[in-house]
Amino acid sequence: MKRILITGATGNIGIEVVHYLAKLNNESEIILAVRNIKSAEKKFASILNLSFRLFDFEKQNSFDTAFKNIDILFLLRPPQISKVDVYFKPLLESARNNKIEKIVFLSVQGAEKSKVIPHNKIEHLIKLIGFEYIFVRPSYFMQNLTTTLLPELQKTQTITLPSGNAKFNWIDVKNIGEITADLINSFENYKNKAYEITGTENKNFQEVSKLLSDTLGAKFKFKSINPIRFYFKKRKEGVANGFAIVMTILHFLPRLQKKPKISENFTKITGKKPTTLKEFIVREKETFTKFL
Ligand SMILES: NC(=O)c1ccc[n+]([C@@H]2O[C@H](COP(=O)([O-])OP(=O)(O)OC[C@H]3O[C@@H](n4cnc5c(N)ncnc54)[C@H](OP(=O)(O)O)[C@@H]3O)[C@@H](O)[C@H]2O)c1
The missing domain is CATH 3.90.25.10 (UDP-galactose 4-epimerase, domain 1)
Known part of the structure; x- marks a missing residue:
């Protein structure tokens, strides 16, 4: 059984990723990495068989316990967290030390071109540390x-x-959640590439x-x-x-x-x-x- 850890699970994208992953209804265990387990349990009360782990991007001492026995990490950068060296470097190092090998990172369209944005630096670090990866690069959210x-x-x-x-290119967050769930679920078929997701x-x-x-x-x-x-x-x-x-x-x-640019990835992957x-x-x- 694959164990998938979802960060940012209670936000716009995370809710949809969890929803679509649960709908795929396969053998995976879906674990939500959240800073308030009680309120997350309430939010996801209608979805069965989810687990929850305490995790805070700003508390390094929460990483090791959250990252134990995880096969795939879905990583999202919360909008208020921009300092990659302060927050994401220790996080990725902890993921590596805890033997996580695969990361699906929610990035942004054009991340590869703009060295100043945190997503660019995070993508770079994920490759540098040697994870297998999928970069999801959506356009502007509806x-x-x-x-x-x-x-x-x-x-x-x-x-x-x-x-x-x-x-701006306009994409529905539900579409991003759906394709991300497919990419996570079939990680081996899509790994080590970046996917622009646009409307x-x-x-x-x-x-x-x-x-x-x-x-x-x-x-x-x-x-x-x-x-x-x-x-x-x-x-x-x-x-x-x-x-x-x-x-x-x-x-x-x-x-x-x-x-x-307008990409065909959403239709190609989800049909x-x-x-x-x-x-x-x-x-x-x-x-x-x-x-x-
Ligand atoms: N907006 C756009 O058009 C656009 C386009 C492309 C890419 N993006 C990227 O999408 C990402 C934002 O996604 P989103 O809209 O889903 O974000 P969001 O709705 O603001 O959700 C942020 C999530 O992160 C969690 N979080 C925040 N701080 C945390 C902490 N210290 N520890 C643990 N969890 C924490 C929040 O949990 P709580 O419930 O505990 O607060 C929530 O689940 C950004 O990286 C952004 O650059 C945005």
Whole structure:
């Protein structure tokens, strides 16, 4: 029986990875590495046969116990943790010392090109230490609209970002969870490669606001502001420094880059079509229109 340890299990991606892995219903044991076991047990009450282990990225003394007798580690970088040498180096060394050989790492599209982002450094370390690996490199989450961008959308039907006319490729987190579960489950078939996971649409935020308006029958607007103003706006709203920087870079950099590549990996591996933005907006209609 394979033992699969899932980090970041209670977040956007992790919930879907656990859901789809459990649905595959094979012989593997799915173990969730979480910092609060009680609340994680509640969150996953409807899924049978999961196990839980105490694990905290910021507490090195939690690593060894969490990593005992694990065959495959699903590793996710929580958004607020950026210092690779401080957090990920000891984590990966502990994984190695505990004889974990295989890692599936949730990275980001374009990670190989950008030396400054933590995902690039983590990918590099995983290879350097000598793990067998799969890098999952998704594009821009549709769920950003229903998480980080949601408060402003609900309050003033506006999206304010430093993204100008830049195009983003939009992917549903459910699609990422589904393909990641397949990659974990058939690790040997896919190992030692990186997989870009994208949807079929490259759209800028003007186009997305129009799609929101047309689909939901209310007026949604997009406002582009310069990156420095955006950073200070986020700080004023109480966003932590590291995350404000990440949000600024994530939404400003695409203005300087080519438009994202569209990959066929999702369809090739799952045999399904990725969710369209319109399908996503319809699915999340209640969330968007709650305060209209
Ligand atoms: N947003 C995008 O468009 C996009 C695109 C491509 C890649 N990505 C990458 O996706 C990743 C974020 O994934 P996500 O959206 O699923 O994140 P998320 O929803 O913020 O979830 C973070 C997860 O990490 C856990 N966590 C946080 N701090 C922890 C700690 N100290 N110890 C143990 N667990 C901890 C959280 O657990 P708790 O429940 O305990 O808080 C939660 O399960 C990032 O690496 C990001 O760069 C994002």
